[in-house]
Amino acid sequence: MTTSGKSAAASHVGKIRSNNQDSGYAGRHLFVVADGMGGHAGGDVASAIAIKRISEIDHEYPSAPDAEFALQSALIAANQLLAETVFEHPELTGMGTTVSGILRVGNRLALAHIGDSRIYLFRDGELKQITADHTFVQRLVDSGRITPEEAAVHPRRSVLMRVLGDVDAAPEIDTTVIDTRPGDRWLLCSDGLSSYVSEERIHTVLASTPVVAHAAERLIKESLDVGAPDNVTVVVVDVDESGDSATDPPVMVGSAAAPLSFENEPARRSLRLPTLLLHPLKATAEDSHFEPESDEYLAELIAEDKRRARRRRITWLGLIALAAIAVVIAAIAGYQWTQSHYYVGATDGRVAIFRGVQQTIGPIGLSSVHEVTDIRVDDLPTFSREQIERTINADNLREAREIVERLPE
Template sequence: MVFQGSSTAISHTGKVRSNNQDSGFAGSNLFVVADGMGGHAGGDVASSLAVARLESLDHPYSSPPEAERALRDAITDAAGELSDTVRVRPELAGMGTTVSALVMVDDYAVIAHIGDSRIYLFRDDALTQITTDHTFVQRLVDSGRITPEEARFHPRRSVLMRVLGDMDTDPEVDTFIMPTQAGDRWLLCSDGLSGVVDDPHTAKTLAAGLAPGRTADSLLKQALDAGAPDNVTIVLVDVGGQHPIFSGTPTIVGSASNPLGIEVPAARPGRTSWLHPNRQAANEPTHFEPAAEFLEELIEEDRRRARRRRAGWIVGLVLVLGLLAAGFFTAYSWTQGRYFVGADEDSVVIYRGIAQDLGPISMSTVYEDTGIRLDDLSEFTRDRVVQTIPAGDLDGARRIIESISLAGGAP
């Protein structure tokens, strides 16, 4: 049965990258996001080849298990095509792509996933991440070493543990079947969206109930407003709903939309100096690291980083406390060279320090009780003493006391 609903696909280079290595596909039954990696040309080729291989699956299926088998086989075939391509063009070695694919079969969604692109389900005003990121930081989250919020800003957040690449012709792909229902909104996206627009803002946008095209435009705008450091690809699928039934030719976006995108590019001619190597994929930015053999090393590196961070906090705290203590000691030492005259219950007293408190800490102590009773003073002098009379040093305090004793009035 042909899927009854509406969909859209959109892709943008972003504000930092010079080219778009993402590919997206929205057909009648099949929906795909692929995020390529491995250099300027390698990522383009990898995501384009993956989408081109999966396009043939865009037709009705007799059962969800049949669609699940077809997805798994097609993705495995795509891995073989990537490997064959690298044998022809070894300078593309290391290229790969994520794949997040969705096939609608009757009242079921058939899902295949590898990498860190994501599939979300928005149902009953709640957004749920359906796929699990195959990343190093997700391993840390699953093991309780870091929180999901810490994972969003972890320096290794882009290190993939599983990817559709040229080095593994039998990739480990997650596939599963879920029931779906009218009103569901399925969101497939590259990490160019999920990495910069958090789930609460995504859920709010999906909850607005706009048509898929306008909803995708709004999500893209949020990613661009947040800086869009990576390519952004969004495929949105509404099950049933108030918007027009999807019909017509498939929508293909990103690298796969270029008719030449799935062709292996020619080698760059000319210079071969260290500034312009022919190994195009190797010297371009990539976030793929084949991780099986590096996992324990990466985990230990993260432990060391966490220990260094804790040690840094402890050292910083000790330094701050030390500076505060030194400052307090210096200030307190200065106050102990100051004196003032004040009252203590019913007599005149010379105090050492200053007539102020630092919270619960008194900055003065009784230095000498003069024996002069407050009741023997004039009202004006008594008020001055009660309010304290600054004396500077001890000699100044004694002169004030002598003035009070001899005159019996104002000092």
């Protein structure tokens, strides 16, 4: 945890990862979060390189548009630096990083964003997501193909459509200028928070924790409380009348806070039994990976999802059909079993042999008259008449006929 009076940055490796692939920066004017991808061989390197390069633009600007241009240029320069690093270290091929940052100029903010880290604005008691995730599932949500709830459990939720790295020489970066005002609280976070902690919980923490350092600590704890299957990094920035949100001196957290290392490390820790028992649904996290944002690839993914959905429907229909067949077979077998039994009773004042059992299923009876004798119930002695009225069970037809023959006249 690192903090000033008006901003704070915190990062945690989580409970499963062996190394922290996130990086964060809180400076005098600049605040950034980056989430590396490419596995243990490059994710931490990518986010650290990006943060270190982008942090070089942390100084005053004459206007917010100037800051916006500087921030966009810094991300492009970081992208080029990552490509050069991969050229020198081929084992890092495929590494990349998300970046979400804000650069404050008075009461305006320049914003730049790529990937699925997020920037939130907490204003007047309301929490609003400012950035849009550059992910495959977000494209599906935006096009109305799936709901946000379905996106949260989608098998391709880890597919990133845009990142910085050696994967795209000219990545498309979202930039904008936003007005801010005293009382605003800005949250920058990696998906280690946003993917596992609900916006309701984030809202509660930001609303109920006035000290930025405590707010950052509580957000990290929220992620740890649900198992923290991924690295989690947050930067919290408060805006007041002074126009100053600086962290002085500027600080870096996560992998950017350590010297760069190009040595491979184990990808993740072994899963601990308490984590699996306490958080069975969120005990593991898939590594994010990049796929090109092209109409052809998107169409291919959508077609594959449709095939998967069709196979799922066929599987469910097959299971339902099998279950229905099993129910029908069980019903037929049960009915046949009932029809192998008999009992002696009365119908229309005469002794009769019934086939079946004396139960019903709703309006359906499970017995029927098999034979009607000439013996009148009223002609029987009192004891025999009472037995017939209560019915007498028989294991088979022969036994039922023997019961009838033994009835005294």
